[in-house]
Amino acid sequence: MRTVAGADFVRRQNRGLVLSALRRHGPMSRTQLATATGLSNASLTAIGGELIAQGILQEGAPRTPPGARGRPAVEVTFNREAAYAAIIELDVNRVRCSLVNYAGGLADRTEVAVTAELFAETAPGDYLVARVRQLADRNPGEMSNLRGIAVSVQGVLDRKADGLLWSPIPHVAGASIAARLSEAFDVPVTLQKRGGLLAEGARLLYPELSNLPLAAIFVGSTVGMGLSAPDRSIGQESGTEFGHMNHVPSGALCRCGQKGCIEAYAADYGVLRAAYGVPDQVAPASSVPPAAYQELIHLAQTGRRNVIHAFHLAGRALGFGLSRLMTVAAPAHIVVTGPGANAFELMRGEIEAALRESLVCRIHGTPPITVHHDEREPIFQGMLRNVLDALDDGFAGTASEARLSSVR
Amino acid sequence: MRTVAGADFVRRQNRGLVLSALRRHGPMSRTQLATATGLSNASLTAIGGELIAQGILQEGAPRTPPGARGRPAVEVTFNREAAYAAIIELDVNRVRCSLVNYAGGLADRTEVAVTAELFAETAPGDYLVARVRQLADRNPGEMSNLRGIAVSVQGVLDRKADGLLWSPIPHVAGASIAARLSEAFDVPVTLQKRGGLLAEGARLLYPELSNLPLAAIFVGSTVGMGLSAPDRSIGQESGTEFGHMNHVPSGALCRCGQKGCIEAYAADYGVLRAAYGVPDQVAPASSVPPAAYQELIHLAQTGRRNVIHAFHLAGRALGFGLSRLMTVAAPAHIVVTGPGANAFELMRGEIEAALRESLVCRIHGTPPITVHHDEREPIFQGMLRNVLDALDDGFAGTASEARLSSVR
DNA sequence: AGCATTTACTTCAGTGCTCGAAAAAAGGAA
C-alpha cells in the first residue's frame, strides 16, 4: 500500500539514497556522493551534515591524491559505532554468533558445536539469548548499542516468522525464537532462510551475477534452494521448500516423513542409502558424518559403480527439481553449494539431461551452473547485507528526530 | 533502483494515490478522497483541481442524499474521454478486440473466429493491427485518443515481451507483436500471459480473495497457471509455464514436443488419449472440439470406467504439479477455471491426495480450491485493471506538464 | 422570509525540502 508523501518522505528517501550509495560503493566525498545519487551538492551538504550530526556518518581524513589540484575532498564514511548487530547462524551441528559494527566489520564472534539433544533440554530461544548474552558480556560498550539481530534457519517458517513449524534441526520446531530474542534485547529480530541467503550472498560474491535472477541450491545433509532477483531488495517472500518438492510419487522415505522428496534422493543420507542398496523406505540415518559423505564421493570418483549410480539418482532428483522450478521461476543462473558441490561432476550429467527435457530450457537455453564449494561465506554475507540494509533503512527515517535530538 | 525525490516526486506520488483511490472505490467527493488517501483537504483542492484542469478527472453533479444537512458534496469521477485503450484477447480459435474508455467502460468490441491456418498466411502482428484498425474506423474520435494496447497471449514470452518464442497457437511463435502494434498506433503495448491475468482477475472478481496470494489454473485445450499476490501491483514477473512442468520423466508426449508435461495428461487431448487407450507416445490430436470434451466429462459422470480413469490421471498430474508448485510459491488459495473446471469433481480426489503428500500442505494445510467455470471474464477484467492502472500511472506523472500546458 | 446550523471546499500563512548560482574554503603552483 503506497502512502502519502510529503517533505519528510522526500528527506527519508534521499537519506536512504545516500546511505545506500555509501554501502554499495564505499567511502566517498560529498561531491562524489552527489553525482552517485543524483542529488545536488547543496542537498548533500544538508543531508550529509545532518547524518554526521546524528552520528550515523563521520568525516574521514582529507584524502589528498598525489598531484591533486584544488581543495582536497574529504571522505564520508559510516560511523562504525553508530550501531551494532548480531548475526546468528543456526545450523544442525553448530551455532555461530557474530557481532558486527555498522561499517560491516566483525567485532567479535563465538562458535559452539551443538548436539542433537541440546534443544530438547534448552529451548532454542533461550539458548540463543544466552549466546548473544555471552557476546554482550565480552563487548559491553558495543552491545549497549545493539540495533538488530538476524538468524539464519532451515525449515518452514511460521506465518509471523517467529519460529519454525518444521526443521531438520531436532527439537526447534514450534519454539519461539524471534520474539524471545527480541524481548530479551529489545531490538528487531529477523529469521532468514538459508536458501534465500545463499542466493543473495552468491550475488554479492560474484559481481557478474549481480544483475541476474538466480537460484542457489545447497546439497549436503539437506537440500535447500533460494531465489534472488536483482530488484526486490530486502525481505524476499516466504522462501522455498525445494528439498521437499516431490520427485517421485510415493518414492523414497524422506526425513520429513513424506515420500519421494528430492532430499530423500539427493541429500547425503539419500545417497548413502542408495549406495549401499538399503531399501528406500528404510528410515534415513539421523545424521551422516561429513567424512563418510566425502568417502562416498571419493569412492564414486574411483569408479565404484553402485556409488556412482547413487549419485546419478541424486543428480536426477536435483535435475528434475530444477526443471520443474524453471517453469515457475526461470533463474538465469544456478549456483550449487554445500558439501555436495564436491560431487557436482558426478551429478552434472543427470542434472543437465533433466534440464534439457524442459520446454523452458529448450527455448531459453539451460542456465549456466556455477559451483561454489563453501556455503558459510555466502550465507554470512547475505545476512550481513540484509542486516546493514535494515539499519540503513532505519537511519534513513530518523530525519525528523534530528531536529529534536539536536536540541537536547 | 530508487531515484532521487523532490517536490515533483511528491506530487506524482500523491496524484497516483488519488487516482488509485478513485479506481478502487469509485466516484467520491474531495473530502472522501482526502480521508481515503490520507491527504489534507487543502491538498485535495490543489491536486483535484489540477487533475480536473488537465481533463483527467471531472466533476459530477452535486449528489444530494435524502435528508443531508450541509453543503452537498460534489463527486469527482474519471473523465471517460481522457484516454482509450484497446484490449486484445488472442486465443487459439478467436480474437476478441475491445475498446475501453478511461472510466473502464466498454466502447466497442469485435470478435472474430480464427482458423489454424490464419497466421500462416498473415503475420500475427499485421492481423492484430488490422483488427485494431477496424475499431479505429468505427470509432474515429475515441481512437484518436488511444493511449495503450494490451494483448493476452499463451506461450513463452521472449525477453523483451515483444512476441512469443513458443505458443500453442499455430504460427505465432517468432513474430513481432508488441513492436508491430506499437509502431502502427504509436502507443505502449504490453503482452500479458493468460495465466497471470486469470489470477489477477480472480482476485478482482472474488473480494474475499483480494488479500491472499493465489494461484489460478486453467484446464482446457492447454493447461496454464498464474500467480498473483496482493502487494506487487502491475507487471508481475515473466509468468509461468505450469502446463509444461514435468510430471513424469519420459512420460506422455506433449504438444510442445517434450515428454511427460502436466498438459500431456491434463489437457483435453491428454484425457481423450487416455480415455480411448491410445498409447501416450502417439502425437496428440491437433485440436479437440469443445463438444467432444464435454462428452468425455459426461461419460465419466455416467460411470464409464476408462474415462473416469483418464480424469484421475489428469487430476494426479495437476495435483502433483500443484504440490511441486507449493514448495516454491505457497499460494493461500487456488482457483480452477476453463472447460476442465466442469470436470473438477472427477479430478478433485487425486488433486487433493497429491497435495496432501507435500510437506508444505501437511504443515500449513492444503489451500482451499475454488471453481470458476468461465475463464474469459477474469482474463478480461485482469487486463482491464492492468491497462487502467498503467494509464493512471502515466497521468500521475503529468503533473509538471500541467503548468506548461495551462500556459498555452 | 430570515437566520442558524451543518457540511464541503478554498484560501492563506508557515514549514521543509530541493535546486542553481554565487560565495567561501583549502590547498598547490607560479
Next chain:
DNA sequence: TTCCTTTTTTCGAGCACTGAAGTAAATGCT
C-alpha cells in the same frame, strides 16, 4: 604572495504539504 582549481557551503527561489481560518451552499427552525 597571488592565482588557480576543486570542494563545500550559503543564499534565495520555487514547490508541495499542512492546519487554521474563511467562504460556499444547502437544510431546518422560528
